Amino acid sequence: MARTKKTNDVLERIVLPPDPGLVKSLGAHHSLPTAVADLVDNSVDAKATRVLIVFEIENQSATGLTIVDNGRGMNEKQADNAMRLGRQRKYEDDAQGHFGIGLKAAAFSHADTLTVYTRPGSGSFHGRRLRKKDVQRDYSCEILHPEAVERDAKPWFEQLSTRSGTVVQLADARFPNFTGTKLDSWLNEMRADLRMHLGLIYHRLITRDRLRIEIVTFDHDLGESGVPEDVPSIDPFDFAASAVTGYPKTLIAKVENTEIKLSCHIVPPKASGPEYRLYGKDGAQHQGFFIYRNDRLLQVGGWNHVTTADKSLALARVAIDDFASIQPFVQMTPEKNAIRFRAELQSALMAAKTRSVSFDSYLARSAEVLVESKKRKHARQPVVEPGRGIHEEVRRAIHAEAPIRKNVDPVEIRWRPMASGRFMELDRNSRTVNLNRRYRDLFTSGTNGISDAPLLKSLVYLLTEDHFAGERWGPRDKDLIDLWNTVLDTAIQTELAYREGRSQ
Template sequence: MDAHTRAGGAHELGEPSPIRIHIVSSRSLKANGPRRGEARRRGVSGRRAEGRRELRRTRARCSLGRFDLWSSHGVVVIEVPVHDDVLERKILEPDPGLIKSLGLHHTLRSAVADLVDNSIDAGAGRVLIRFEIEDDVPVGLTVVDNGRGMNGVQADEAMRLGRQRRYATNAQGHFGIGLKAASFGHADTLTVCTSPRRGEYHGRRLRKVDVQRDYSCEVLDPAMISGELADHLALLGAATGTSVRWSDTRFPRATVIGKSDWLDESKTQLRMHLGLVYHRLLTSGRIRMDIEVHDLGLRESGPPEAVMPIDPFGFPVAAVSGYPKTLFATLGKVRLRLECHIVPPKASGPEFRLYGRDGSEYQGFFIYRNDRLLQSGGWNSILTSDGDRALARVVLDDFESLQNFVRMNPEKSGISFTHELEAAIIGATTISGRNGGISFKDYIERAESVLVESRRRVRKRSPVVEPTKGLHEDVRRVIRAEVPIRRDEDPVEIRWRRMPSDKFLELEREARVIYLNQRYRAMLTGGRTGLSDAPLLKTLVYLLTQNHFTGQYWGSKHRDLLDMWDVILGAAVRTEYAYRNDEANP
């Protein structure tokens, strides 16, 4: 052992001065030395109680697995069990090249959620997620929270790869690699700045190339980071907290139009994902999250968009009387609760169409850990996904009872069940451990029958022309989910352009464009303009006019309707304009 290890061992065991540590195998003791019982007979003190409290720490530091520890006259003996066929024990350091594959399975939304987990574990009540752009190109991402912050030692440990610590029962962290895996999955440089109290700042930076070479970490000058971190924390009204920044990212390097599409889609997907994963925490007010875009060149940020909760069980009415029902699965002494829901067949909101997709894709188990959603749908080999089971959703939120029967991947996006758990769920009933009651099979069959009955009464909606650029992706996603899209017609766009003041809209059938009067844009958007601005106004205009883009030509009826809309809407927008001017100049 080196001097540092000896001194550390002495400090941890409470010795007033460094002591020597000998590591021996149980086989060598048998051949060459006395057993501990003989040592005691010769007056050797075992002092096991004194050293036991550091046993786990010493084991982790020495990487020796199971061993016994005893001491005599300032010498600590670590006795390592060795099998008869073992010549020696080697410590094989991992190849730094493994960093290349770290985080490869993280999507952007799962990676950001991992950073948010750290913020929640640090006691944060607010989290700001900031996309950073430069020359209209996305180049970075920063997550800021108002949690407890970290001191220097804690900051070092946070940057350590595979750091294992004793997690609190209510912690979101689990594996000790979340920060690094999430970050290196999307960026080559990770910078963490933190403040545990006003006036104290710590900064650490990991560069992927350095970590691949020698696991080295840069310690940043507090004077150089204090200003920016203080500004970030001020946005949250906080004096303590942490910022995590990704730079040298692998975000798409595209044209301005491509950037807008990727950035808009990424923000939308992230907002929906965080709203779903943390819906319980958001609804209860335990956490607030906002997403914004910051222009590094202009040093300005756009308006923050709040993450709203999306409850996959937040339906206003129950589909079937008596549901949801609680079933119980028994695994030995463990009694596991299954909260079985049947979704209303006509449900069509975001709580059913998760991520804007068909709600039938999210049938199955919804698994929670400390009120964080780990799995949204899927039958985990117990059943197969089937269109007839689209209304069946089951809550499993007693993760403490569940954890010995599941395996979770590091991205917290996949859970597998043991065979024992699968069998227990299949045998679950409303009356635990007895015959009778409603079984899991009964529940599935009831959910299927509700959907079949509803299909007999459903009326199909008429298809519409697909909207594209100009209408916000959130709205387009709902339109696609709610209404069939015409495949025999090209999509339409919505744009602004200059027109006479007495006009409000123009339709160009051949170009497939709905034009709105640029003159009134600032008034109708509040001055916040963008490709997808004025979503309510544009949606209303789209619904009003989309049918005019079907067929081969406009007849007299179509033209008369257009003329009528133009006159009435033109009068309405001029009146609105005058009304607002009167308010501004009383």
């Protein structure tokens, strides 16, 4: 039946505002690291060069998170627009935000209250607060008194030695209700996850000194902060040498009238650092496309159905730097944690080539290099599971580098009171290496925690772990432990003498 052309079938036009209940699911796909990254994106867009991330502790529990930057801040109108849900302003070409929901989605993914303090240059202070329950009801926003904003924001700005910037506070946070050592372990894990994620996705900005990110803990009960930790650059392509002469190679894909450059790398088979073991996992899990926009890494591996992930392609990593060239052919989630390729882009990438190398031949060469390396590889001996007291990042590195002994309990490292003349004691029954507490400040500078002194504890673990692998200790083991204690205690006394001499 032929469809008739309708020319005047509209009776009227009405505006249907979205149901405030949609806010319940806002940011549902965010992890804490991806949520914080979305907040840091706002700082980068504001031309900030320093960002401070603060875990706030109160009543011995983690209660909130604060992000402070030294960017250009916002005026009153900009502050209002920032709090408006779905506000899509005109973004600059080098902006990281594009959806108008990043701030709200990131905040409400882990907290029920979002407070923003901001000041543009020598202008006035402005403050806004969104409570999730209010937004769900009627999208209402609280405007804060300028004097209160100045009082609360100034101490944060002073830490960054800036007159302009923005403070984003996530309060009523839905963090685990841990206390004591469990809280310490959770904080260590979260800080490690943030350093890994932020160091990876902002590695270019960090390396070029365009951005410095620090992470710190502030204890409101004590009124003091811990020692800030810098987020290091983690470049997924920073290897001393290529596995194959002539690589990386630049292949060209063509879709419609657009050329897309692919920088095709073959990772050295012996690579084992954090640049390869992204997120502490086997590097094979991060083969594929690494997609950048304005020097911010958006996608960390994955083939987007261009080819199939396979262990044989563990060494294949492809950088796409020009996001503008692929933007018409992709769809990105608001959380920036997934990019979907359209079929025509997938086909174009499969057909990418230079005069002598095709995309298929690049993948085949990558697989060949892996096979050749395995013929020369010697299996490492298993080690005892590292337990409490050893920093989370160190434990991840150990897991990635060596097989773990089965049917053997982990070994822990702790500080405990001990007589002078003994650096450590090994307790086989409790599977613990006890370190002499009188020397703790020498290695921690007074900043103590369950996973403090990571370098010392890593060395102690490597020195002692195999003594916890067998069924019993013989005279040789006990004599060796006495030897260690004599040498290490002498070394410590010598170190103390050096320090006293320098201070005189």
